[in-house]
Amino acid sequence: MPINRGVSFQALSGSPETTGSYGFALGSVLIKGDVVYIYGDIGAGKTVFVSGIASALGIDGYITSPTFAIANTYVGSATLHHFDAYRIESPDEFMETGFFDFAGGDCIVAVEWAERLGGYKPERCVTVRIDFVDGCETDRLINIEFTEIQE
Numbered sequence: 001m002p003i004n005r006g007v008s009f010q011a012l013s014g015s016p017e018t019t020g021s022y023g024f025a026l027g028s029v030l031i032k033g034d035v036v037y038i039y040g041d042i043g044a045g046k047t048v049f050v051s052g053i054a055s056a057l058g059i060d061g062y063i064t065s066p067t068f069a070i071a072n073t074y075v076g077s078a079t080l081h082h083f084d085a086y087r088i089e090s091p092d093e094f095m096e097t098g099f100f101d102f103a104g105g106d107c108i109v110a111v112e113w114a115e116r117l118g119g120y121k122p123e124r125c126v127t128v129r130i131d132f133v134d135g136c137e138t139d140r141l142i143n144i145e146f147t148e149i150q151e
Contacts, residue, residue: 009143011141013142019052020051023052024052024056025052026053030078033107035122037117039128047065050063050112059074065112071097078107080107081107082112086113114127125146125147126146
């Protein structure tokens with residue numbers, strides 16, 4: 001299940017462990033300055049996916065959803081800033097979290113509920129969509145797209 005940087009990826013996950021392993025595969029190709037936007041309904045596996053990214057970066061320990069804290073920071077081979085925009089009411093409110101201080105910087109940023117950011121897309125953005133598969137409680141369809149804005 002290797003993920004190649006810059007190449008679209010789609011896979012079916014049948015368990016949280018598999019979802020995390022896809023996060024690990026993505027985390028293995030991320031570089032400092034990347035921002036990962038993660039979309040998915042409640043319970044889709046967004047935080048599990050971020051846990052996989054963290055593991056690929058050598059970050060030990062339990063990764064929690066920063067729903068109430070808005071942001072958590074973890075240090076491994078690269079610093080991971082993990083944001084959750086679920087409780088954010090507007091892109092302007094999200095700007096106050098410090099996200100824009102980190103996006104594109106000397107770290108990797110992952111944002112759950114990225115749809116709350118309006119149309120803002122950082123220069124290097126990886127979009128991850130985790131969707132429920134109709135009729136199956138455990139299966140998820142994972143889509144990964146790489147975007148590099150050319151100026």
